[in-house]
Amino acid sequence: MxxxxxxxxxxxxxxxxxxxxxxxxxxxxxxxxxxxxxxxxxxxxxxxxxxxxxxxxxxxxxxxxxLSPSKPVLYEKIVACNHGPERTEEELNLFVDNGVTVKDVKIEHPVYGDLTASILVSNRKEVQQFMKKIANTNAAYLSQLTEGIHLHTISASSKKILEEAEEALQSANFLIED
The missing domain is CATH 1.10.10.10 (Winged helix-like DNA-binding domain superfamily/Winged helix DNA-binding domain)
Structure with missing residues (x-):
C-alpha cells in the first residue's frame, strides 16, 4: 500500500x-x-x-x-491457577518454556459471569510483549478481580507436553489442587 x-x-x-x-x-x-x-x-x-x-x-x-483451519491439530486443556499479579510473568514463562501456548485467561465474575480474554503467547518474546503492554496501559489482570483465581486454556503438540507443563506449574505452586 x-x-x-x-x-x-x-x-x-x-x-x-x-x-x-x-x-x-x-x-x-x-x-x-x-x-x-x-x-x-x-x-x-x-x-x-x-x-x-x-x-x-x-x-x-x-x-x-x-485463525487458519490449516494449522496443525493441537491438544488443549484448561488448568486452574492461583497467584498474585507479581507472579504472572513467571507463570507464563513456565508455560512457554515447557512448549505450551497460553491461549486465554478466564475468570468467573460475580456480576458478569464467565469473562475470557485472549493471551496467545507461545514464547518468551511474546510473554515480554504481553507484560510490556500490561505495564504501558496500567491495565489490571482479570485474576485481580478474583483474588488470583483464574483458568487458562493451554495447547501443545502432544498430551505429554501438557502434562509436563502442568507438573512444572504444580512444583512452582501455581495450580489449584483438585
Whole structure:
C-alpha cells in the first residue's frame, strides 16, 4: 500500500483480510491503520464487520491474527491457577518454556459471569510483549478481580507436553489442587 492513497470501505476490508489470511504474523490496529491510511478506530470497526461475516479473526495482545483451519491439530486443556499479579510473568514463562501456548485467561465474575480474554503467547518474546503492554496501559489482570483465581486454556503438540507443563506449574505452586 502507498502512503498517499486512502483505502475505502470494502476495498480496505478486503485488503485487511488478505493481509491477515496470507501472513502468519499478527498486525496491530495501528499497523493496519498506517497501511490503509485511516484511523485505528476505523480498523477496529472493520475488524468487527469482518468478524460479523464469520471471518475467524482473533484480537490478541500482539494484534489481530487470522485463525487458519490449516494449522496443525493441537491438544488443549484448561488448568486452574492461583497467584498474585507479581507472579504472572513467571507463570507464563513456565508455560512457554515447557512448549505450551497460553491461549486465554478466564475468570468467573460475580456480576458478569464467565469473562475470557485472549493471551496467545507461545514464547518468551511474546510473554515480554504481553507484560510490556500490561505495564504501558496500567491495565489490571482479570485474576485481580478474583483474588488470583483464574483458568487458562493451554495447547501443545502432544498430551505429554501438557502434562509436563502442568507438573512444572504444580512444583512452582501455581495450580489449584483438585
Amino acid at each position: 502507498t502512503d498517499t492513497k486512502k483505502l475505502l470501505g470494502d476495498e480496505r476490508r478486503a485488503y485487511i483480510l488478505s493481509l491477515l489470511q496470507n501472513n502468519e504474523r499478527s498486525y496491530t490496529g495501528s499497523e493496519l491503520a498506517k497501511l490503509t491510511n485511516v484511523s485505528r478506530q476505523i480498523i477496529v470497526g472493520d475488524i468487527t464487520l469482518l468478524k460479523a461475516k464469520n471471518e475467524p479473526i482473533l484480537a490478541t495482545s500482539q494484534g489481530y491474527i487470522y
